[in-house]
Amino acid sequence: MTGRLLSYVTLTLVLAFLLGPFLIIVAAALSAGETLAFPPQGLSLKWVFKVFEIESFRNSFALSMFLAVFGTLAALILGVPVAYAASRYKLPFGETLRTIVSAPIIVPGIIVGLALLRYLVIPLDVGIGLALFIAHTALILPYAVRVVSASLENLRSDIEEAAVILGSSRAGAFFRVVLPNIRNGILAAFILGFVTSFNQVPVSLFLSGPGVRTLPIDMIWYMEITYDPSVAALAALLAFLSIAIVFLAERFLGFSRYV
Amino acid sequence: MSDLTYLSLKDVTLAYGKSVAVDRLNLDITRGELIALLGPSGCGKTTTMRAITGLMRPAAGRITLDGADITYLPANKRQVGLVFQSYALFPHLNVFENVAFGLRLKKLGGKALETKVDGGLDLVGLSHLADRKPAELSGGQQQRVALARSLVMDPKVLLLDEPLSNLDARLRLEMRTELQRVQRESGVTMVFVTHDQSEALALADRIVVMKDGYIEQLGTPEDVYDRPSTRFVADFVGFENIFPMENGKLKTADGEVPLSPGTPVDGTVKGLAWRPSKVALGTGPFSGIVKGSSFAGHAREYLLDSALGPIKAEQPVPHDAYDIGDRIAFDLAPDHAARLTRME
Numbered sequence: 001m002t003g004r005l006l007s008y009v010t011l012t013l014v015l016a017f018l019l020g021p022f023l024i025i026v027a028a029a030l031s032a033g034e035t036l037a038f039p040p041q042g043l044s045l046k047w048v049f050k051v052f053e054i055e056s057f058r059n060s061f062a063l064s065m066f067l068a069v070f071g072t073l074a075a076l077i078l079g080v081p082v083a084y085a086a087s088r089y090k091l092p093f094g095e096t097l098r099t100i101v102s103a104p105i106i107v108p109g110i111i112v113g114l115a116l117l118r119y120l121v122i123p124l125d126v127g128i129g130l131a132l133f134i135a136h137t138a139l140i141l142p143y144a145v146r147v148v149s150a151s152l153e154n155l156r157s158d159i160e161e162a163a164v165i166l167g168s169s170r171a172g173a174f175f176r177v178v179l180p181n182i183r184n185g186i187l188a189a190f191i192l193g194f195v196t197s198f199n200q201v202p203v204s205l206f207l208s209g210p211g212v213r214t215l216p217i218d219m220i221w222y223m224e225i226t227y228d229p230s231v232a233a234l235a236a237l238l239a240f241l242s243i244a245i246v247f248l249a250e251r252f253l254g255f256s257r258y259v
Numbered sequence: 260m261s262d263l264t265y266l267s268l269k270d271v272t273l274a275y276g277k278s279v280a281v282d283r284l285n286l287d288i289t290r291g292e293l294i295a296l297l298g299p300s301g302c303g304k305t306t307t308m309r310a311i312t313g314l315m316r317p318a319a320g321r322i323t324l325d326g327a328d329i330t331y332l333p334a335n336k337r338q339v340g341l342v343f344q345s346y347a348l349f350p351h352l353n354v355f356e357n358v359a360f361g362l363r364l365k366k367l368g369g370k371a372l373e374t375k376v377d378g379g380l381d382l383v384g385l386s387h388l389a390d391r392k393p394a395e396l397s398g399g400q401q402q403r404v405a406l407a408r409s410l411v412m413d414p415k416v417l418l419l420d421e422p423l424s425n426l427d428a429r430l431r432l433e434m435r436t437e438l439q440r441v442q443r444e445s446g447v448t449m450v451f452v453t454h455d456q457s458e459a460l461a462l463a464d465r466i467v468v469m470k471d472g473y474i475e476q477l478g479t480p481e482d483v484y485d486r487p488s489t490r491f492v493a494d495f496v497g498f499e500n501i502f503p504m505e506n507g508k509l510k511t512a513d514g515e516v517p518l519s520p521g522t523p524v525d526g527t528v529k530g531l532a533w534r535p536s537k538v539a540l541g542t543g544p545f546s547g548i549v550k551g552s553s554f555a556g557h558a559r560e561y562l563l564d565s566a567l568g569p570i571k572a573e574q575p576v577p578h579d580a581y582d583i584g585d586r587i588a589f590d591l592a593p594d595h596a597a598r599l600t601r602m603e
């Protein structure tokens with residue numbers, strides 16, 4: 001009996017910790033007051049509309065979108081061949097390769113960001129935008145490799161040989177029978193990469209310059225200057241966007257199989 | 260190589276890195292023949308198939324097909340079909356598209372493509388399942404799709420890697436007849452791999468018995484079943500009493516034993532082997548004590564302890580049974596023995 005009670009209490013606490021902040025943010029976003037506060041002072045949608053009028057949010061949203069889409073694409077262009085090679089050939093340095101590829105998730109983001117700033121941006125005079133692109137690509141790469149590898153694992157390699165015997169070239173076999181069968185894995189990797197990039201804070205924190213900031217960093221900046229509920233409104237909008245993406249992905253891809 | 264040779268492997272050696280899987284294999288196959296590669300797991304059957312398809316390059320030797328040297332011809336240009344042991348169907352394509360895959364690469368389309376694919380599906384009796392995905396088919400049906408996919412390409416040679424081993428017993432018999440029918444109707448030269456001697460005996464025109472990467476014996480099913488030429492083949496097809504020969508005598512645990520009179524045995528014979536059913540019980544120069552006796556339906560099997568060593572014998576069933584402990588005379592007639600030229 002006490003065991004049961006205990007598990008209910010634990011479950012409730014876990015849910016409260018997971019959902020609590022989200023509910024508080026949503027409530028704060030709907031405030032009619034002038035400052036970020038909980039409980040909200042009255043209810044209104046005015047801060048939600050305000051979000052769309054703030055120019056720096058619009059710019060940083062565009063940058064974050066660009067990084068999430070193109071960083072993920074770049075990571076997939078690099079990651080799919082790596083995953084394919086690792087699954088089909090006994091690579092002499094296979095294990096080393098896997099370690100190198102996963103390094104960006106193991107090394108704390110703050111260190112990656114600092115390293116890129118100190119050894120790429122400053123000495124080589126690489127633009128912040130390019131540095132951000134490189135950083136995001138590198139951060140997404142491990143996820144891309146891992147998710148695509150998982151779906152390659154379920155695909156027998158003899159179908160490629162079957163395609164070759166039926167007249168296809170080796171490369172043709174990859175495009176005709178491998179790619180279509182790992183399509184869902186690639187889409188899942190894209191979504192995971194997109195969300196990872198979009199929510200990335202520690203690396204992007206170091207890689208920001210005048211007018212060049214990703215959305216999360218811009219939100220921190222904004223809050224340091226203006227303490228109104230528009231940040232909460234934006235956070236709530238982003239949360240709903242993420243939920244919608246993951247919901248659709250689960251619905252159409254069975255996303256949870258891949259991550 | 261005779262004039263009739265269609266597919267020929269000449270001194271073909273196949274290796275994975277430094278380890279040799281198939282050692283100087285020689286094999287000549289006539290057009291329209293149905294050949295079985297028979298041998299235990301790991302003897303190099305799949306490897307040999309892969310070399311014929313071009314998925315693997317020989318380390319040495321030549322392969323010719325239909326008068327052309329194909330040793331270094333890439334797999335996608337060979338016109339050799341392969342039905343994989345695992346079927347290797349394309350999971351994202353339905354049955355129709357699986358069968359159409361190779362034809363589309365040949366730039367066949369429209370009505371011609373449809374006719375050809377329908378013909379292939381018809382031949383294996385799967386026309387009604389053209390829209391299914393491979394995952395929605397039973398093992399036997401997947402097998403038929405794989406067969407149709409290869410057949411519609413009109414291959415010069417069709418290879419089948421253990422085509423029946425993944426099927427349950429009943430389906431296996433059904434597919435056996437099916438394969439025979441398809442081969443008769445299409446007239447295609449076929450090589451199939453099996454580790455089941457009864458399959459090879461029932462289906463093949465000729466059997467290639469393999470062991471450890473070389474050919475032990477090559478012959479008709481009758482040759483292999485009645486006249487095994489090596490210890491390994493004899494053992495494989497059920498000759499359970501095998502003795503080496505020395506100085507024209509049987510070499511046993513108790514020294515050399517002269518043969519009972521019969522056909523003289525020449526010097527190239529290194530051993531003799533008898534099936535249990537060919538051991539004559541009741542008369543003869545040898546004797547043994549019954550150590551075991553078991554009923555096997557059509558016959559009763561005995562295990563005898565004799566001066567020659569343990570002997571397995573068999574008597575047709577309407578027969579007075581011997582009891583355990585009885586001493587009975589028996590004969591090993593050279594007339595009924597398989598002559599083995601290799602004993603290792």
Ligand SMILES: Nc1ncnc2c1ncn2[C@@H]1O[C@H](COP(=O)(O)OP(=O)(O)O)[C@@H](O)[C@H]1O
Pocket residue numbers: 275280298299300301302303304305306307
């Ligand atoms: N990919 C491979 N790499 C290394 N050795 C292999 C490989 N495939 C097969 N072999 C070896 O080659 C030999 C023949 O294998 P295989 O042709 O698959 O035998 P079978 O089909 O008769 O069971 C075996 O000793 C096997 O271990």
Ligand SMILES: [Mg+2]
Pocket residue numbers: 301304305306
């Ligand atoms: Mg095999």
